[in-house]
Amino acid sequence: xxxxxxxxxxxxxxxxxxxxxxxxxxxxxxxxxxxxxxxxxxxxxxxxxxxxxxxxxxxxxxxxxxxxxxxxxxxxxxxxxxxxxxxxxxxxxxxxxxxxxxxxxxxxxxxxxxxxxxxxxxxxxxxxxxxxxxxxxxxxxxxxxxxxxxxxxxxxxxxxxxxxxxxxxxxxxxxxxxx
Numbered sequence: 001x002x003x004x005x006x007x008x009x010x011x012x013x014x015x016x017x018x019x020x021x022x023x024x025x026x027x028x029x030x031x032x033x034x035x036x037x038x039x040x041x042x043x044x045x046x047x048x049x050x051x052x053x054x055x056x057x058x059x060x061x062x063x064x065x066x067x068x069x070x071x072x073x074x075x076x077x078x079x080x081x082x083x084x085x086x087x088x089x090x091x092x093x094x095x096x097x098x099x100x101x102x103x104x105x106x107x108x109x110x111x112x113x114x115x116x117x118x119x120x121x122x123x124x125x126x127x128x129x130x131x132x133x134x135x136x137x138x139x140x141x142x143x144x145x146x147x148x149x150x151x152x153x154x155x156x157x158x159x160x161x162x163x164x165x166x167x168x169x170x171x172x173x174x175x176x177x178x179x
Contacts, residue, residue: 004078005056008085011174015045020163028052029085056085064089065119072127073139083150086175090117095149099142100126109133151176
């Protein structure tokens with residue numbers, strides 16, 4: 001079992017069906033539309049942890065390439081996967097690319113990345129160079145930066161959709177943590 005996926009399932013908890021949530025009925029962080037896309041046909045409240053685990057691992061860990069980031073930094077991989085579970089994996093992937101670009105502007109340790117949300121070889125190489133260059137402190141600063149982007153995302157979507165005010169405090173409390 002992947003401890004990162006287990007940790008996310010623990011954060012997500014079990015079944016909720018809040019009318020204000022655009023995702024509709026959700027269990028273990030899996031929306032009904034995502035579950036259906038994976039062939040699940042039962043009631044959402046009956047989706048098992050194992051079924052949710054498999055969906056999270058496939059769509060929010062392996063597909064975006066966060067498993068490859070884990071080889072460089074487990075804490076960054078967790079942050080990206082956790083955020084991706086909540087807002088979709090392309091957003092945190094782009095945040096990572098943007099921050100790697102801006103942290104490198106004057107040093108030119110690696111070529112600028114295309115901010116496309118794809119964790120490919122260039123993004124992985126830039127992250128490796130960044131972590132080798134900046135060390136543990138750089139890892140911590142990058143985690144803070146990713147959390148800043150995530151917090152700004154929540155603020156932006158809440159300003160655009162007032163009903164999200166019901167969720168933003170919990171998102172900030174549970175998802176945006178400065179390490």
